[in-house]
Amino acid sequence: MLQIENLSGGYGDKKIVDRISFSVKKGRMLGILGPNGSGKSTLMKLISGVLEPTSGVVRVDGRPVGDFPAKELARKMAVLPQLHAHAFSHTVRETVSLGRYPHQSGWFSSWSAEDEAAVQEAMQLMDISHYESTLLEEMSGGEQQRVFVAQALAQNAAVLLLDEPTNHLDINHQKELLDTIKKQAIEKELTIISIFHDINLASMYCDELLLMDEGSIVRKGEPHEVVRTHDVESVYQTRVSNHPHPELPKPQITLLPGVRRTPAGLKVKAGDFLVTPEFVAYQSQLPLKTVSSAVVNAGSGWFRNFLNRRVDANYNVDNSYEEMVDYIEDSGLKATDTVAMMTAVRTEHAIVREYAGDFGSIVVAVTAGVGNGVDVSQAVAREQRVGTINTWIMVNGILSDEAFIQAMITATEAKTKALQHEQVIDPLTGTIATGTSTDSCLVAATQQGETLPYAGPITEVGKLIGTGVFECTVEAIHLYREAKKA
């Protein structure tokens, strides 16, 4: 649909865009990324024909843009420029109606039903119909932006060039606008090229991306090929980290600020744990990076409060989440800042112990109840029963994503070994249990001090986790059994 071949150009003698080539297929959306001054807007002007290229050619449907008469080109290609101030007042309707200019010909041609329909549809799509007779100058920047998008849509062109379409918009309208454009692109098979400031928005909505720097293409391809930490960091000269979108197979990036306000010296100590008959709790001065299978705030995140709460054996598990949140708030903590799990085991029997290594130290906290031992390798129909082993591992160090997962594996292996050592039997199968049906595990790290890229059994931290979890679990089982006997 749209081919850009060897395009160069700029203002006067200054060459801003240097030999750029790419093409966009019908119905596809291409996003252009790049830092300020990388030539994105100039490239747009060269494509739209506002600037004369010094070399190269832009083709629409195989025909060079320069060969089109102005009106015919405007019926093929609509442009949304960046917002400018205006000296005169226009109503929304007048402004959107201008989009029909290329469809009107002849000296006396009048407004057709088709023109009216296109204007109405465009205003509806952009949710500005009720502003029809409002003056542009009385609207906010975001509302004005939507008016100009409607103007471009009213052109009914097969190619749309957008220069930062989400400028001035709040996040809801950013989403609405891009959803609408994307929907149009799919329904009407529009070909779209859009400049984006926001890499994450571009990644979410575009089929292809093009990363520019100093007038040239650094990388182009699908979002996963372009939104990569290394390229983004070198082009934008800033530290970023990339991570997956929670719902879409599109990579997202997060800025890493240059200024960190975290004071050093944060250390998790066994002595700071609060162990009572009601709960085991740890409150950290600063949030710890946490991965867990807790009841409240499972998954990964940063939290300050850690709670292992004792509940009655007959605790109603149906609305456990809401009840747990209420419990946390009632104890004066913020539920959003707290990871919480529960156990029927007497929490005063929790084992909390500190293990030191060359890199620093870890704290392991375990509560164990094994009345519900399960041999995970035996596929037997089971009823859920109470009895839980909750394992916490707090690391004084910087864990990588791999290390978090390896710490989990190591801890689980050590727990299973402890159950074997203690000859905990699955009452249904009569074999040695590997855990209980409701075990939870939590790994938290201060993300200060030494960097620990791995936490498998051959690493120092892995070894501490292994022995620590094994020892604590064994001891917790002892206490549990003694309490049962008593």
Add this chain to the structure above:
Amino acid sequence: MSKTALAYLVSLILLGGAVVLGVTVGTVSISPAVIWNPSSDEAAANILWNIRMPRVVLAGLVGAALAIAGAAFQGLLKNPLADPYTLGVSSGAAVGAVMTLFFGISIPFLGMYTLPVISMIGALITMLAVMGFARLVDRSMKMETVILTGIIFSSFLGSIMSLMIALTGEELRQIIGWLLGSVSMRGWPYVQMALPFVLVGSFVLWLYRRELNAMLFGEERAQHLGVDVKKSKLAILIGGSVLTGSAVAVSGTIGFVGLVVPHITRLVWGSDHRHVLPLSFINGAALLIVCDLVARTIISPTELPIGVITAFIGAPVFAFIFFRQRRGGL
């Protein structure tokens, strides 16, 4: 009734009223009945049709021409302060007119039209020079830059005119009329001289009404919307120059009409050039007829130059628009 129809109706009634006042009020008061029934008072009818009516029609044509040209220049330059006078285009036309009289130029085949044609050429050259210079100074052609450039050119062209006037002997009185503007003692031949150009120029501008709407959003935006910017610009400049040239050729430099009329028209009826242009045409005619009436009656029997009246109204309006643009609303 739609707002648009109301706009045209009100404007036409105002124009009709201005014409009736213009031909009946004066040193000799004439009953409006004479318009419909000339035989009732032969002497009055004579004054009305041979002295007052050509004067009123000429004032109307000049007002219409300047107002529609002003509206077009404002749209083209996205500049609410632009008008043939503030841009220096009127001065360019006046230099052309004064030169024609000073050197006694007469182009074969053009005959009486030599004067307006040379004025138009003067207007066009000045317009191109002002725009070229303003663009050199400031690529974005800011409002103030363009107006300042217009003032520079006006002053320069004014000095050329003063020089020519100083060098003239008995023609002096006729030429001095071009400096302050007047529609007195012109008669029907002058109406005949201006009419075809005013009609053609206005028609050309009206053809570009939609392009002007697009260009209000900037030349780049207009191009995106499919406007052939170069062609439209040239056509609008020529149309505006034809109008300014013909107006100045018959009445001299009358300031601010092209500023005041489109501004008020927009304020009341909106910015759509499909209506701003024709409405400015009608309202411009009405305004200048009334201004001329005031000019010749206010300190009767002495007559004021009409430019004094338009400047008296126009300069404060200019200040008001400038203030509004810079300080954002009132």
